[in-house]
Amino acid sequence: MRYLIVSLVIIFLGYFGLLNFAVSGFQLIFNPLQIGLKETAVQIKDGFRFFLNVKNVYDEYLSVLAENASLKSELVSLRFLSDENKLLRGQLKLNEELLRNKDGVAATSFVLAKVLGNPQDITGSSVILNKGTGDGIKKGGNVIIGNNLVGLITDVSERRSVVSLITSPKISMTVYDISVENKTEGLVVGRYGTSTEMTRILPSEYIQKGDLIVTSGKDGIFEPGFVVGEVKEVNDLASEPLKSASLKTLVDFSKLTKVFVVLN
Amino acid sequence: MIKYIVISISIFLLSLLQVSFLSELFGAKYNPNLVLAFTLSLILLGSLEFGLYSGFIGGLMLDLMSVSLFGFSALLNVSFVLCIFYIRKTFFKGNVSFSILAFSANFLYLALVNLPRSANLYFYIFPSVSTLLFLWVFYAIVKNAYRGFLKNEYNQLNFKNRL
Numbered sequence: 209m210r211y212l213i214v215s216l217v218i219i220f221l222g223y224f225g226l227l228n229f230a231v232s233g234f235q236l237i238f239n240p241l242q243i244g245l246k247e248t249a250v251q252i253k254d255g256f257r258f259f260l261n262v263k264n265v266y267d268e269y270l271s272v273l274a275e276n277a278s279l280k281s282e283l284v285s286l287r288f289l290s291d292e293n294k295l296l297r298g299q300l301k302l303n304e305e306l307l308r309n310k311d312g313v314a315a316t317s318f319v320l321a322k323v324l325g326n327p328q329d330i331t332g333s334s335v336i337l338n339k340g341t342g343d344g345i346k347k348g349g350n351v352i353i354g355n356n357l358v359g360l361i362t363d364v365s366e367r368r369s370v371v372s373l374i375t376s377p378k379i380s381m382t383v384y385d386i387s388v389e390n391k392t393e394g395l396v397v398g399r400y401g402t403s404t405e406m407t408r409i410l411p412s413e414y415i416q417k418g419d420l421i422v423t424s425g426k427d428g429i430f431e432p433g434f435v436v437g438e439v440k441e442v443n444d445l446a447s448e449p450l451k452s453a454s455l456k457t458l459v460d461f462s463k464l465t466k467v468f469v470v471l472n
Numbered sequence: 473m474i475k476y477i478v479i480s481i482s483i484f485l486l487s488l489l490q491v492s493f494l495s496e497l498f499g500a501k502y503n504p505n506l507v508l509a510f511t512l513s514l515i516l517l518g519s520l521e522f523g524l525y526s527g528f529i530g531g532l533m534l535d536l537m538s539v540s541l542f543g544f545s546a547l548l549n550v551s552f553v554l555c556i557f558y559i560r561k562t563f564f565k566g567n568v569s570f571s572i573l574a575f576s577a578n579f580l581y582l583a584l585v586n587l588p589r590s591a592n593l594y595f596y597i598f599p600s601v602s603t604l605l606f607l608w609v610f611y612a613i614v615k616n617a618y619r620g621f622l623k624n625e626y627n628q629l630n631f632k633n634r635l
Binding site: 215216217222227234238241252253327330331336363365368369462 | 551
């Protein structure tokens with residue numbers, strides 16, 4: 209019975225944040241251990257995958273060699289473009305100062321965080337990061353990797369934060385199709401796993417398989433220009449007044465190890 | 473005292489393994505609840521006190537290593553231990569009924585922890601089955617390795633002796 213009472217007391221104290229110092233201390237000490245174990249598990253899993261897919265790896269190796277040859281030729285033309293770009297930037301006097309505000313602070317800054325997974329979330333729609341309010345992270349911060357949107361900070365403590373992935377049904381965002389000229393707009397909602405769905409597309413709007421979908425920023429939650437996914441399938445049913453499209457994320461969220469959190 | 477320290481160390485290592493290693497290796501959909509499996513294996517051996525202690529400490533460890541309401545898993549574990557112990561003592565004494573109780577406890581634990589996410593109940597079946605498998609593995613280990621260690625409690629609280 210005493211264990212029950214002690215548990216209730218701990219929940220009560222924890223709810224009002226009176227045990228935060230102890231929780232933060234514990235997490236500070238054991239974060240590296242958790243990250244180390246997680247990375248070991250990833251390496252073991254990748255090792256197994258490699259041996260189970262040796263044939264596929266060989267085929268991929270051959271295709272990568274062919275791709276490499278074509279990329280080398282593209283690189284030459286990109287170098288020409290790079291030189292031209294530098295020249296144009298000089299003429300337009302565009303430099304990094306424009307990207308800073310009046311106090312000289314970068315307009316957008318990021319914090320690198322390691323992904324700890326979330327073993328308690330059976331749906332796989334959220335992950336825990338090893339950084340929290342102590343590192344400047346706030347609730348509502350956008351989480352990205354490269355230019356791909358990963359999710360949104362939904363819960364934060366001093367040393368940890370919880371990211372709801374864009375595949376979570378609780379997350380929705382306004383987006384547009386960057387691949388077409390008229391910028392078809394819609395609303396993306398999560399569908400668990402690695403898929404999301406773009407809904408509320410007007411029947412007159414054009415969208416096709418393979419199009420890239422990016423955030424528009426009109427929702428005021430997500431910054432504009434982050435890649436949400438690629439159109440996998442367009443659902444244009446006569447019985448539905450609006451079209452929808454299934455999207456596939458370009459990032460495999462199960463393999464995430466490091467992400468960036470947008471701070472401001 | 474040494475017994476409590478050994479159980480604390482075991483439960484710490486198991487919770488670390490559960491949260492950081494196995495969850496990554498198997499994925500959340502198959503991840504066994506090692507803490508609950510170990511705790512219930514102690515109950516299966518008849519030690520209520522060690523079962524409660526293990527469930528309490530293990531729950532706190534799980535809450536510390538992930539982000540959830542601190543103390544919630546501890547409360548759930550302790551409640552399950554008490555319920556299962558008294559149900560087993562009063563009504564069902566067989567191993568099959570104990571397995572069903574253990575499966576139900578883990579199922580309920582996952583359902584309560586994932587309540588805000590309103591996940592499909594189907595998701596909870598596989599982790600509960602893997603927890604059950606680990607429960608019997610731990611039972612075999614604990615019965616042999618800890619038998620001398622828990623000798624007094626084992627003799628005093630074993631159901632065969634008691635009933």
